[in-house]
Every structure is written in structure tokens, then in C-alpha cells.
Amino acid sequence: MAEQSNILDTVKAKLIQANTATTSSAGRNAIAADIAKLLTQLDNIAKSTNYNGTQLISNAAGNAAATAMTFQVGEDSTNNAISTSTINANTTGLSLNAYTSITTIGAGSAATAQTTVDTAITDLNKYRSAVGSVQNQVESAVRNLMTQATNVKAAEAIIRDVDYAEESANFNKQNIISQAGAYAIAQSNAAQQNVLRLLQ
Template identity: 55%
Template sequence: MRINTNVSSLVAQEANKNTSNSISSSLEKLSTGYKINKASDDASGLSIADKLRTQANGLNQAVANGNSAVTLTQIADKAMAEQSNILDVIKQKLIQAGTATTSVEGIQAIGKDISKLAAQIDNIAKQTTYNGTALLQETTTSAGVGVSLTFQMGTLAADTIATKAGVQANTSGLNGLDEVYTQASAWGAAATDSAGGMQASARALMDNIDSSLTELNSWRADFGSTQNQLESSIRNLMTQVTNTKAAESVIRDVDYAQESANFNKQNIISQAGTYAISQANSTSQNVMRLLQ
């Protein structure tokens, strides 16, 4: 029997140390809720889980982008709906001006009304913006053609949805509306023609309003179809977010039932290890009996 090196005690201490490390790891998992808290827990699992988390965060942002884009398309649609109502009123005014029962003075008054209504179409185009971006023309200060608006709807550069380019919902952009505006302004300024001539010109301008409505409706349809695309994409993205988070959870999150059972097992082993160390240390005392 040897007493300088208590091998039994050393073995018991080593086993108890390993058990203590297991208990610490188990407590860390139970307190954080994560099965993987550091790379040493599961290096490959951590890498995969981090990629899934990044993907889920990107998808969540794409959903937010989509919701903002839907709001944008709704703003544009409501603005063009009001412009469409104005064009309907202008058409009614032209029909009123185009009949023989309307006097020169009446056509002059109608001309002033139409001028105001056409100017309001320009005001709507100028004022319809989202976060500083003009939706119905080039910019808030330029009545030129608007560019296509592109929305990022995924985690890849190619995951985009775009509106139609070329929107110019103002008097200079809607087919024939500028001519109606010019003629109405002339009527409102002074009588430049006979009643019959003014009535005939009013009738001739009716087709211009129809052309303007056709073009405006085509832009509204594009914004509407874009909104449908966006809403469909949002639903798909939300499904992807759910599935991606579920996949990450399987890898990263701790199973509390399983880990609690493991903690209790390690705790019992630790108590038994402490007892084993005590017994290993006490065996060396038996050597004293040989010396008596």
C-alpha cells in the first residue's frame, strides 16, 4: 500500500471535476435557454444557427419593406382615384359647355372651373409623396416622367418588385389634358369665339378626357397589380420566417425537459463523487494499522 500518491483520490477528483464542468454547462444552458452558448458547445451547429438567424432577420426586414411598399402603392392609388374623380367632373363640365343651351358667359364660368380642376390635378401629382419620394411624377418640383420604384423583397439582390416607369399623372403627362387646360384658360379669360364655336370646341375636347382617363387608369392598374405582388410576397416571406426560426430553434434552443433531467443526473453523480473522494482519502488511514 502506498500513501505518497493516493491514486484512488486523484481518479475520484478528476471524475468529480468533469462532473462539475458538466453541471456548469447544464446550468448555463438552463439559464440562457440556448443549447449552444459558445462555439465549443457545437462549432458546426453554431455556424448553421447563425446563418439561419441572419436569414430570418433579413426576411423580417423584407416583410417590413413590403408593408411600407404596400402603404406607398395605396397612397398613389388614392391620389390617382381623386384625379380620376376630377377628370370625371371635367368631362361633365365639357358636356355642359358643349350644348346649345349654355351661353358664352356660362362657358366662361365653366372654363374657370376646369382650369381650377386641372390645376388641382397638378397639385395632387406634386403633393403625392412617400418619405420624400414623388409617386406621380419625377419629383415634387419637376413635372417630368417618374422613374420605376424598386422594392427589396428578399435576402438576395434579385429579390425585387418594381412599379412601372413613366408615370406622369399631371396636365402635361395625361394624354390631351394640357389641351383642355389651355382651352379652358382661354374661355375663362375672355370670350374669344362665338357661343357655337366654343360649344364645338368643348365637344371636341371630350375625347381628350377619355384618353386621359385611360392613361390614368393604366397607371392605377400597375400600382394595384404591384400591391397584389407585394402582399403575396409578404405572405410568403412570413411563412419563410416561421420555418427559418423553427429550424434555428431546433439547433440553438435548449430542450428544458431533457436538460433538466441531465442536470439532476449530473448533480447526483457529483454528490456521489464527493463521497468517493472522501472514501479514497480515508483508505490511506488503514496504513496506520500496519504500523501498529
Template identity: 45%
Template sequence: MEVNNNSHVNNSIYLNANQALNRISTGVEINQASDDPSGLSILSNLNLKTSGYTQAIENTNSGIALTQIADGALTGQATILDNIKEKLLQASTDTTNQEGREAILNDIQNLLTQFDDIASQTNYNGNTLLQNSSENQGESQVLQFQTSDEEGTPIQTNSVQSNTQGLNLDSLLNEDPNSFTSDDARSYLDTLDTAINDLNDIKSEFASVQNQLESSTRNLLSQSNSTLGAADVFNTDFAAEVTSFSKQNILAQIGAFGAAQSNNINQQTVTRLLS
């Protein structure tokens, strides 16, 4: 009976030492279901929520990058329209001769071609942002951003068509330089002002989406930090576990020494009886 009790005590010491060592090496108190079944379930749920928040934050950051790319492209297009307005004003006065007016229209049409190039080339990860596709000048696709770890209404962009066709500038793009008069130039000023306003509206829409994404990111970070804080309860108390491991290690050494001494005494007793 005494041997069995000693064996049970030694096994318990070794198990406690191994448990302390596992906690020290992994940094968490619960490493298997037997440590704390209910606690393990809670910790698993917290880790799952944290993973969901992490992915949702990555989604929002990608969405913010997309809106920033769109905003940069739209800013470039706005600069082009400003230049075109200056040139139209120059062409609309009769102090500019016909040859000069034709040269101005050529510049305008080159700028409009550049305007369309920006629309066709602006994309994020294969998604064309300012029109349907690189080859299709129709409206862009609605883009949705999943910004929650659960099902819910995603943040999304509106369809936009930021090209000469969408902003009704295609007639100016196709105007014949040979017959371009000062009256024609003046007639395009209102069209251009409308295009500038429409472009500003598109910029505002992307800015609004970016603001929503940034707000969502802040909320997700707050929730993620709270969840991580809740999971900290299950983190290893290193001071306590090192102390426990040292204690169990000493007890194991004492047990081994005691067992060795016991075996030595038993051998001496047997030797005397056989003498």
C-alpha cells in the first residue's frame, strides 16, 4: 500500500510540474479540456471573435485604400476639367483667331482623352472604380465591404461613370476643330460647369464611404481590444507558474531521493536476514 501511495503522489507531482511547464511555454492557463472545460469553451469563443474582428479590420483597411485610389484619380480628373475650362474661356473670346481656337480645341480633346484614360485605368485589385471596366465606359459596379464579423448590411459604393460619356463631355471630345467657333466654346461652358459639379459629387460619395469605413475600423478596433482584454484572464501568471514548477520539481527530487533511500534500506535489511 505504501508503494502505491508513493507512486500516486509522485505521479501527481509530475503532472502538476508538466501542467505548470505547459502554461509557461504556451502563455495560457488552459491548454487542454481537462484543465478547465468551461473555461476552454469561453477562450475558444473569444479567440474566434478576435479572428473575425481581425479579418473585418483588414476588409475595412482594403476598402479605405480603394477609396483613396479613387479619390486620387478623381482629383486628377478635376484638375483636367479646370484646365479645360480655362481653355474654353480663351477660345470663347473673339480676340482669339480661328487658328488659335483650333489649336485650343486640340489641346482640350487631348485632355479629355487623358480624362478617359484615367477612368479606364483606375482600379483596385481588378475592380475598375470609375467606370464599368477598362473597355466599357458604362457605370461601375457597386462594391460592397464586409465590415463586421457577423451578417449585416455592408458598406458600399454607388455606381459611378466618371468619363466623358458619363459627364456629357463626349460631344466636346468629338467637336470638329475646323468649324469650332467662339459661340461653340461659350456653349460648352455650362456643360463643363455641370460636369465639374457632377465630378465633385462623385468625389463626395467616395469620401463618404471612406468616412464610414474609418468609423467602422475604429469601432472594430475597440471591440477587438475589449475581446483581447477578456481573453487576458486566461493568460499565464508566469510568476505563479514558475514558482509552482520549481516547487513541483523540488518535490519530485525529494521523492526520488526518498525512494532511493528506501530501496537502500530494504536491500540492507534483506542482506542482514540472509546473513
């Protein structure tokens, strides 16, 4: 949309030139032809701006708004979604259709067109601002998710990094205690059997 903004700035400069008394009618006709070509280029940019076939700033025909998009930025699609508004950055959406096929322009109509182009520049800047806001939200969500992933990996590493030497020593200690207990029980049972044999 930056190039579209440049195009509108150029159109405005040409309209200012057409509005001056020193510009001849032939000069105004040349300016009108330039404006029509610039606005055609603005529409071409709107039609060709897509990502994986999804139109971003206009529909494919270049005469209506692109559909709003929603980005899921977490595990819960209800609470972790960022949505865009519809964007109609073409001559239809910016109310510039009347100037796409002009062949001549007078000083009075150039002044009127300047006001229309100023409004179009304001609208385009609003679209750019909305896209920038969504971009900032998505980038912030990505940074947050990366921090969460780092924290989970750190916690997993702590759990996995058990001190094997210490645990091996504890296992051997418990094994010896268990064997000693089994030996004591065996000796106790043997003593009871000896007493029973004597009593028989």
C-alpha cells in the first residue's frame, strides 16, 4: 500500500498543477491521461496483492473489498484470534472511479478532484494503519508464544536432567536395605523353624 500512497501523492501533485492558471488545456489533457494511467496502476496493485491466492487489499476483480481475515495465534481459537477488517484499496473503495478514464480536466474539476484525492489518501492511510496494527498484534503474539515455548523447554530440561549418579547411589542404598530386610526375615523364619523342630 506504500506504492499506492505514492501514486495518490503523485495524482494530487498533478491535480495541483492542473489547477493553476498557467497550465494550458493541452497540458491539462496530458495531466488527465497521466492521472488515468496512475489510477489504473493503483487498481493493478490492488488486484495483484495476494498471499497464496488470498486477496489482501481488494477482491480479484479490483472493484470490491477483500474479505476480512482471522489469524489464530494460540491454542484456543476463541480467545486467541486476531481479525482484520475488510480492505478496499482500489479506485472503487477510494471513490476515485470517476477519474480512471478521464481524458480532459478543467481547473475547477481539478480542485474538486483534489478534495476527493485527499479523502482517498486519508482512507488509504486508515487501511495502512489497520494493517500495521494487526501486524503488530501478530508479531507480539508470536513473541509471546516463543517465550512460552522456551519456558516449556526449560522446564522439560530440568525434569529430564536428573542427577543420575545421585539417583544410582539412592537405588543401591535402597537395594541393600531391602536385601538386609529380606535376610533378617529369613533368619527370623529359620529360628522359628528350629524352635518348632526342638518341640517335636
